[in-house]
Amino acid sequence: MAKKAKAGGAKPVEELSVKEAKAEHVRLELEIALHDKRYYQQDAPTISDADYDALRRRYEAIETQFPELHSLTSLTRKVGAAPSGKFKKVRHAVPMLSLGNAFSEEDVAEFVERIRRFLRLSEKDELVITAEPKIDGLSCSLRYEAGKLSVAATRGDGAEGEDVTANIRTIKDVPETLKGKDVPDVFEARGEVYMTKADFLALNKRQEKEGKALYVNPRNTAAGSLRQIDPRMTAERPLKFFAYTWGEASELPAPTQFESVAAMKRWGLPTNALMKKCKSVEELLKHYRKIEQERASLPYDIDGVVYKVDRLDWQERLGFVSRSPRWAIAHKFAAEKATTVVKDIDIQVGRTGKLTPVAKLEPVTVGGVVVQNATLHNEDEIARLDVRVGDTVTIQRAGDVIPQVLGVVLEKRPKSAKPYKFPHVCPICGSHAVREEGEVDRRCTGGLICPAQEVQTLIHFVSRNAFDIDGLGEKQIEFFFEKGWVKQPADIFTLEKRNKTLKLEKEEGFGETSVRNLFNAINERRKIALNRVLFALGIRHIGETNAIRLARHYGTMEALRDAALAAGKGDAEALSEMNDINGIGEVVAEAVIEFFKEKKNMKALDALLGEIEAEPMEAVAKDSAVSGKTVVFTGALEQMTRDEAKAMAERLGAKVAGSVSKKTDYVVAGPGAGSKLKEAQKHGVQVLSEDGWFKLIGKK
Ligand code: IVH
Numbered sequence: 128m129a130k131k132a133k134a135g136g137a138k139p140v141e142e143l144s145v146k147e148a149k150a151e152h153v154r155l156e157l158e159i160a161l162h163d164k165r166y167y168q169q170d171a172p173t174i175s176d177a178d179y180d181a182l183r184r185r186y187e188a189i190e191t192q193f194p195e196l197h198s199l200t201s202l203t204r205k206v207g208a209a210p211s212g213k214f215k216k217v218r219h220a221v222p223m224l225s226l227g228n229a230f231s232e233e234d235v236a237e238f239v240e241r242i243r244r245f246l247r248l249s250e251k252d253e254l255v256i257t258a259e260p261k262i263d264g265l266s267c268s269l270r271y272e273a274g275k276l277s278v279a280a281t282r283g284d285g286a287e288g289e290d291v292t293a294n295i296r297t298i299k300d301v302p303e304t305l306k307g308k309d310v311p312d313v314f315e316a317r318g319e320v321y322m323t324k325a326d327f328l329a330l331n332k333r334q335e336k337e338g339k340a341l342y343v344n345p346r347n348t349a350a351g352s353l354r355q356i357d358p359r360m361t362a363e364r365p366l367k368f369f370a371y372t373w374g375e376a377s378e379l380p381a382p383t384q385f386e387s388v389a390a391m392k393r394w395g396l397p398t399n400a401l402m403k404k405c406k407s408v409e410e411l412l413k414h415y416r417k418i419e420q421e422r423a424s425l426p427y428d429i430d431g432v433v434y435k436v437d438r439l440d441w442q443e444r445l446g447f448v449s450r451s452p453r454w455a456i457a458h459k460f461a462a463e464k465a466t467t468v469v470k471d472i473d474i475q476v477g478r479t480g481k482l483t484p485v486a487k488l489e490p491v492t493v494g495g496v497v498v499q500n501a502t503l504h505n506e507d508e509i510a511r512l513d514v515r516v517g518d519t520v521t522i523q524r525a526g527d528v529i530p531q532v533l534g535v536v537l538e539k540r541p542k543s544a545k546p547y548k549f550p551h552v553c554p555i556c557g558s559h560a561v562r563e564e565g566e567v568d569r570r571c572t573g574g575l576i577c578p579a580q581e582v583q584t585l586i587h588f589v590s591r592n593a594f595d596i597d598g599l600g601e602k603q604i605e606f607f608f609e610k611g612w613v614k615q616p617a618d619i620f621t622l623e624k625r626n627k628t629l630k631l632e633k634e635e636g637f638g639e640t641s642v643r644n645l646f647n648a649i650n651e652r653r654k655i656a657l658n659r660v661l662f663a664l665g666i667r668h669i670g671e672t673n674a675i676r677l678a679r680h681y682g683t684m685e686a687l688r689d690a691a692l693a694a695g696k697g698d699a700e701a702l703s704e705m706n707d708i709n710g711i712g713e714v715v716a717e718a719v720i721e722f723f724k725e726k727k728n729m730k731a732l733d734a735l736l737g738e739i740e741a742e743p744m745e746a747v748a749k750d751s752a753v754s755g756k757t758v759v760f761t762g763a764l765e766q767m768t769r770d771e772a773k774a775m776a777e778r779l780g781a782k783v784a785g786s787v788s789k790k791t792d793y794v795v796a797g798p799g800a801g802s803k804l805k806e807a808q809k810h811g812v813q814v815l816s817e818d819g820w821f822k823l824i825g826k827k
Pocket of ligand 1: 223224225226259260261262264265266319371372433451452457
């Protein structure tokens with residue numbers, strides 16, 4: 128189980144009260160969203176994969192234990208992060224999802240067991256599962272129409288990716304035309320774009336010779352190469368591709384995973400030769416070990432083994448749970464470790480005033496990457512590890528993230544090393560740094576007088592998932608802030624008007640053109656989705672997901688503000704309405720109310736709204752017959768299991784409830800339905816048979 132500092136709470140999930148679970152769910156959601164952004168968009172992750180996985184696991188465990196916290200916008204439904212905006216956007220016809228993880232042999236056995244249960248297989252029924260390497264690259268979807276490559280897109284946030292067709296065409300591995308009589312009219316081949324280890328090393332040698340910065344690892348380099356604006360740059364960096372699954376397909380070449388991959392190979396797509404069909408957990412693990420042994424000698428980086436149910440009709444029945452298929456899982460390899468010396472412990476101050484300790488390390492190579500920093504998370508983690516300046520520590524890195532400190536090698540501790548005293552004042556503004564009861568983090572109380580927080584708030588405001596203004600990043604914001612030109616968000620939008628006197632183009636690094644481009648980029652953002660504005664404001668607990676929830680519920684900033692102000696003045700109805708929004712709850716609602724109560728915030732918001740227009744948000748899956756409806760399934764369903772039914776309804780935008788009330792729109796009843804059927808009749812709720820349900824959603 129995850130450590131306290133990693134997963135944010137020592138209490139086992141089963142022991143959490145509803146209130147605690149809600150609060151932790153919100154906190155984890157925020158934290159995960161932040162790490163997603165750092166990893167997927169900024170290429171600058173700050174925690175290890177293992178830590179990230181621990182956060183995810185706890186988040187998922189909370190949702191399993193408290194299903195009421197699981198909503199349509201739950202992070203468990205999200206993959207990666209939204210596209211960065213450099214390229215044209217491509218909406219995926221079939222979402223590009225992620226994989227759940229297995230870390231131990233028990234996890235693998237459980238995965239297989241779960242599948243058998245879900246499909247109601249008897250011991251005699253054979254269950255074939257494929258096992259293949261998990262390539263450490265970035266996933267891409269290649270759309271072929273009439274056998275010709277038409278569009279290639281990155282995964283992005285799973286729903287929408289970036290159009291990288293021109294760049295993909297430079298990859299020699301990727302055929303322009305698929306060959307064969309059975310190539311479907313439409314076929315989206317999906318797989319991993321990667322760089323071989325040899326090509327990566329050669330590229331770095333060249334960089335070194337030319338005195339340029341070195342790349343960190345093949346995965347990052349492949350990602351960077353594919354996202355080059357100029358395809359000629361991509362062509363200079365040799366990328367490769369493995370196809371391992373598909374998206375939209377007008378028809379499928381075979382009834383199994385294994386044969387379908389074989390068909391892709393016949394059509395000319397590169398596939399991985401290490402894929403094997405296995406008939407038991409033992410066989411899966413045997414193949415896992417074989418691949419692990421070969422890992423170092425493979426020409427490309429891998430970080431685990433992926434298992435997939437072979438029969439496609441079973442994959443279809445198993446469907447998806449949130450962001451990953453039930454029919455597949457990634458069995459990860461253990462992380463890589465090394466020892467080094469802690470030179471210093473630095474304290475960084477974030478946007479919310481949070482003090483984060485970072486160990487400054489004697490540079491050391493772990494898994495081919497030079498590591499100089501490791502996060503120490505918080506005060507408790509330092510105390511738990513008793514890390515001291517001068518200590519030799521074991522560090523671990525998995526993937527391309529800032530590593531974590533696993534522990535201290537006590538035998539090597541210098542006599543002079545003193546226990547680390549966590550500062551009680553902010554290193555930036557000198558204000559008190561306090562730790563509230565029940566919180567793991569110490570925070571600076573300087574609020575807006577703390578430059579770190581002010582600047583961080585502005586940096587957050589222009590970040591990718593917020594206002595995302597081209598040419599206005601951390602460096603520029605810091606510069607404008609120091610100059611006193613931008614103190615609050617609205618100032619960004621008045622820069623152009625003020626530029627007659629500011630004369631930005633005269634400053635070093637800003638030519639006429641770049642200033643023009645900057646103002647154009649700012650003006651482009653004068654009309655922007657409400658949820659982005661809400662997220663950008665940096666309200667505590669309002670990450671992207673909660674911003675979407677609020678935007679969807681209230682529709683406009685005015686409606687949200689009125690509701691928050693009313694709730695703040697004691698209007699019980701307004702308060703309970705906000706609390707009741709799926710996934711919001713008391714802690715988040717309180718943060719929103721507090722934000723709107725604060726005069727300073729209102730002034731800043733008004734100034735901002737004088738410059739921009741926040742567009743209302745559209746609801747999900749609007750076109751489905753059941754979107755927004757509340758459905759209750761009861762009785763013995765015969766054509767689908769209860770889990771399948773629930774997943775299907777939620778996919779279509781419906782909310783699935785456990786009990787019938789007057790808010791219920793449909794009760795889907797199978798044989799043997801009892802009290803819920805009676806309740807439905809009492810409230811006049813429409814009752815459907817399973818067939819009726821399928822008809823309603825257009826599947827029969
Ligand atoms: S199958 C529905 N197979 O791992 C998801 N994914 O952690 C189908 N990946 O998003 C994915 N090698 O980018 C699959 N052999 C493989 C893979 C693989 C690497 C990546 C892929 C996926 C991520 C999930």
